[in-house]
Amino acid sequence: MSDEQTDYFDRLVDLDSLEAFLTDHLGPADVFEVDRHPGGHSNETLFVTWDDHDLVVRRPPPGETADTAHDVIREYTVLEALQETDVPVPTTVVATENEDVIGSEFYVMEKLDGIVIRDGEPDQFDSPADRTQLGTEMVDTLAAIHTVDYEAVGLEEFGRPDGFTQRQVDRWEQQYEWAFEVTAEAREIPEVHELTEWLQANVPSDHPHTLVHGDYKLDNVMFGPEAPPEIIAVLDWEMSTIGDPFTDLGWYLSYWPDEDDATTKVGTAGDAEYLLREGYHTRSELIERYEQATGYAFENDRFYRALAYYKLGGIGEMFFRRHLEGNADDDHYPLMEERVPELAREALRIIDGED
Template sequence: MTDAHETYFERLVDEDALAAYLEGELGPVERYSVSHHQEGHSNETLFVTWGERELVIRRPPPGEVADTAHDVLREHRVMDALQGTDVPLPETLLACEDHDVIGSDFYVMERVAGDVLREEEPERFVDHREAVGYELVDSLVAIHEVDPRDVGLSEFGRPAGYTDRQVERWDDQIEWATEVTAEEREVPTLRKVGDWLEANRPSSHPHTLVHGDYKLDNVLFAPGTPPDLVAVFDWEMSTLGDPFADLGWMLSYWRDPKDPEPAIPELTARFMERDGYPTREGLVARYEERLGIEFEHERFYRTLAVYKLAALGEMFFRRYLEGNSDDPMYPKMRDRVPALAERARRMIEGEEPL
């Protein structure tokens, strides 16, 4: 571990205090270790060996964050409520609001074995490519089919007006980020995209539980074949709202062979461009068939997804400029956010179709 990573790790966790907390909740053990999982780019993930158990801790990043972002206790609440439903999830164990333990809210869950598909497909999936896409869609449908009243989430959000608030929220997040980032460089196309979204919001939408960050690298497939999606992660944006926002977000990460070069190549998997994977149109057809509704206003929802991604990138860039992250991706947002704004423009103009 380099000096910089060691310093950042020390900001993430007090290992002695965490050990005392876990011992009080789970009992004493002889084996204990903590490591920082650096694949994510939002909330921080720690892997913990506690005796014979493998655990995962989720906590927000250190330093100032935008209002409502990185709410790990909200993430825990929805995952805990969905235990026992058709939504595939890790088992939740503990939630802690005591900042004396590791300096922030956090929660603990069991670690699930398997693969997250980020840069490449597992060799065992080569003959099951269609199933990978369909498993992804089917698990999203399982989320959207949950009756919030049945799982104690009827007050988890305000589904009416959700899409309007999404446009406003990501406008606000960009404004928060640009308080700092505008001193480095400006992205005028983002404002034009925001104006288009404001003018083209759907007048109505279905009301369901939504994940808020549903995409291929936020799910895990069990070992073996055929592909079996066994866990959905990263629920910090979940609420009651518009299911089409989830679908548009998922589609924004799914590549077709006809697509231009990605705006963020470092974070873009391209293996689904290969023969055998469903196209975006195929994923939408599967979703519509399984849920029994039509995906209307697809251009709006896909553009909203890219606008959201640009907002997140700008927030990451602010955190980098303020010294509140050691993530090597964050400084690259200087150029990647303008590229995302251009991608959103292409969607608006019909140059990057479904």
């Protein structure tokens, strides 16, 4: 590691203190190794070898104050609650709110070996049958999350479902307003203001109350290493709550292109054209299977899909503000000058029934 990487690693973990903590909970080990996982954009992930145990430590970034975006104890709570359900999650080991151990609260879970799909179709899953199974796994697992009896597993106080969807719109309108304080000097996006007005006027008055993942998409699940595709774990639960399941479905669909889309870009960047290959579900097929699995009717699809693009645009606009202020060293951020208006236009196409 470079000196800078070493300094950052030292801020993430006190090795002697972590070793003592794990010894107390797991017994002594002759082999103790820790490596930082470089991926991810929120909480930090450390891989730990403890004799023949492969473990994962999740902690907030150093220097961050505790909030919902970095609340690892919240993440541990939902993982622990889901251990004996139909939702595949990693096996939890232990958690602590004692920040004296490594400098922050953290939790430990067992490490899984599998595939996280980020940059295209894995070679193992390149047949039409495997592509169909991949989509089936994705939508069936989302349905499993939304049909968990959250009260029975101890999550009855995990969120405020009443008014959840209205709060989503309000929150992201505020995020745009914050970003526009700086970005409006570079360019205006009138489409965002039009989209905001439409969303505020069309918030559904009623929705089921379920467990919500908050960021459900391909790169937040892990598949087993071999075909046929099987989801072995849903990851990154830090935004989970009790709320409106259709916000999850709309978000997931925004990452799944269809033939008639104006673009196959998904999220704030990246191309998912491979999801148009033979065998992959259309969005309509995914929705139909979801409705059959949950018993819920996805009646306000225009609202929820437009909301997903609105949220993605809000994330991108915050990136762009940080770029303009010199508070980010990421080649991805300046691309938001064009990408956010694209996302807003895509949302308006959805509203108008063109997508």
